[in-house]
Amino acid sequence: MTKPDTAKTPHAPQSLAGTTLDPADWNTTRAQGHRMLDDMFDFLENLRERPTWQPMTKSVRDHFKEPLPQLAQSLESVYEEFTKFILPYSSGNVHPGFMGWVQGGGTSTGMLAEMLAAGLNANLGGRDHAPIAVENQITQWMRQLFGFPAEASGLFVTGASMANLIAVLVARTEILGKITRKTGAGAEGAKLRAYASVAAHSCVTRAMDIAGLGSDALRLIPIDSSHCMDMSALQAAITADKKAGLEPFLVVGTAGTVDVGAIDDLKSIGALCRKEGTWFHVDGAFGALAAFSPELAPRLTGIEGADSIALDFHKWGQVPYDAGFVLVRDGVKHREAFATPAAYLRRETRGLAAGEFWPCDYGPDLSRGFRALKTWFTLKTYGTEHLGRMITGTCTLAQYLEKKILAEPKLELMAPVQLNIVCFRYRCDDSDKVNTEIVADIQESGIAAPSTTTINGKRAIRAALFNHRTQTCEVDALFDAVLSFGKKRDKT
8 A cells, every 4th residue: 555645745733722813701702792882881871971081191191102912811901901091081072072173973873883893894895795785875875865866986985085085086087087097197187276265174285195286286265254265266266277278177165164164155166167177076074964954955055066075974974983985976987096907806797706886996995894884874773854953953052152152242253153163262462372272271171172273363262063962051161161261361
């Protein structure tokens, strides 16, 4: 008998015990998981008993200087670290007193959906599985919401910064052709010009930079007394650039400016873009979801004519971070800007590698998390009617604060309140410095977390009322704190 050639016969490993990352005792893990879930429910339920924000102590900061762990620790001990060093020192945007930046408060529903998404560990780059269908369904819903055609495409991204970049890249490819993806923008790209108001978000400027067109190629158009883009100035800029041999290719209208919440005249911008043959994009990071509110939706008239829209479900939509979205009217143009064939991404007619829509063809990411699930849960659990009432309610709170400010001689309203952002300041000498200090004082007190901005060259206190948990009691607390800390800082 011929003996087997042991030199060519692979040996099975002695044991693979200890190589899996699944728990040795599922019951212990289950019990710990239930405790963690209950603790987070308690945290959300009792937010008002906590400070809005508190600074980290030196010992907490030092804790995060520990070296890379090599040995295993129990889930319980790691969770204890979380409750001691992380949970108390978060940014506070879940708290009803958080008013500083344009951030939603999240929900318990979204938190649970995020847990389910993590359990599935789905990669939404492509292939034929239900999570892709969920993302497609939300695209279908957004088409319905904004009056876009059936061929419009949609994509979840990290946030409106990425959504705006995608829109710039699609518009660039549309004007220069797909060859640009190989050869670069070149001399023709150097002639391109885009337009947005001076109140547009800085990510639009960054998008021009990242797209290789240069931030100088973005013309910043003056605003009118309502902080909206000046249409006559926009027309003049486009006309002047054409006369100089340049090529206008993109106009960005803003639905909800980051400073004061103004909405540009989207209908007029759309008409001008059609006349001039330019791409019409709307940065609706938060304001686009005003479409959920019957009272506010008319302010978005004209958005249905956009070539693309950027928005964030994690702002007014209250979906936990992150959940940005871009909607493009022409799905073919969207795909042409990103699709890249590769052998390992071969599409089949059957099996897991089938499926008509692969999201990796519509953006820069191949590895993509299941952001759509927490958005799907949010939209289905609350419905657009409830979400619309919540959105309207935040604007009602802003109007309430506006009236209090106008009735107080020591305070000055810095801009008209158009949606849910209120900009004001404490009247005194050296007011820029004093108002900056007031905001820091309030943040460190834990009472609330407003922020600062600059309106017409003057420092302002900014209250962005986005959290669905915020009520009049939090607005009153902010108002009283501004007066109290202002009195202490005012040396006049």
